[in-house]
């Protein structure tokens with residue numbers, strides 16, 4: 001039996017993902033110990049779990065350092081990684097939006113300055129619409145950019161909309177729905193087909209049992 005390496009994103013979606021794995025009867029040794037460990041095994045060591053930064057999960061999977069990854073669709077789209085996306089876990093739901101001041105009207109005749117953590121997503125969205133943009137890559141607090149004149153609009157994740165509202169901004173356009181997805185390395189999908197399929201089925205069954 002081939003061993004599987006699964007890359008999980010640390011941070012916000014981790015708790016829910018772990019609950020889903022446990023609901024699928026996958027128990028990992030020392031999982032709940034308070035520690036800085038980044039590698040865990042299940043009881044028969046057939047599955048190795050590694051915790052990586054969300055933004056790096058698609059890279060691990062594309063390069064075969066992990067057979068499977070569980071990560072937000074936002075990171076998959078931004079990475080442009082060549083992987084198979086095979087399951088929507090239905091958790092970590094939010095969306096990608098263009099946001100700015102209410103009533104802001106985009107002038108198609110001049111480049112739009114867009115602040116974002118996701119420059120590839122922004123480029124793709126606006127190039128489809130034929131709008132030229134200049135991206136300003138930020139790593140957080142993106143909503144600040146229009147407020148201080150660093151950008152005309154932002155492309156960011158919106159969940160409750162509270163961050164936008166509390167900063168006097170609003171959604172101007174929706175881009176894509178986001179949730180946590182399961183991705184698979186293309187070679188592993190062929191060489192470890194049985195193990196990959198059984199892991200996905202087990203997870204899927206647990207998701208179907210969860211209301």
Ligand SMILES: Nc1ncnc2c1ncn2[C@@H]1O[C@H](COP(=O)(O)OP(=O)(O)OP(=O)(O)O)[C@@H](O)[C@H]1O
Pocket residue numbers: 009010011012013053054055071072073074075092093094157158159160178179180
């Ligand atoms: N309100 C939200 N804001 C941001 N991400 C959300 C939200 N709701 C769900 N998500 C999901 O959670 C992921 C963010 O997780 P995490 O906190 O680990 O990322 P991060 O903020 O990019 O990481 P870091 O703070 O280490 O840079 C996103 O990739 C997205 O898929």
Ligand SMILES: O=P(O)(O)OC[C@H]1O[C@H](OP(=O)(O)OP(=O)(O)O)[C@H](O)[C@@H]1O
Pocket residue numbers: 139140141142143156157158159160161162163164
């Ligand atoms: O619609 P809401 O429910 O308000 O959630 C959206 C906010 O949450 C995320 O930020 P995060 O907390 O990850 O902080 P950072 O990106 O500024 O570091 C995202 O970048 C938005 O700012």
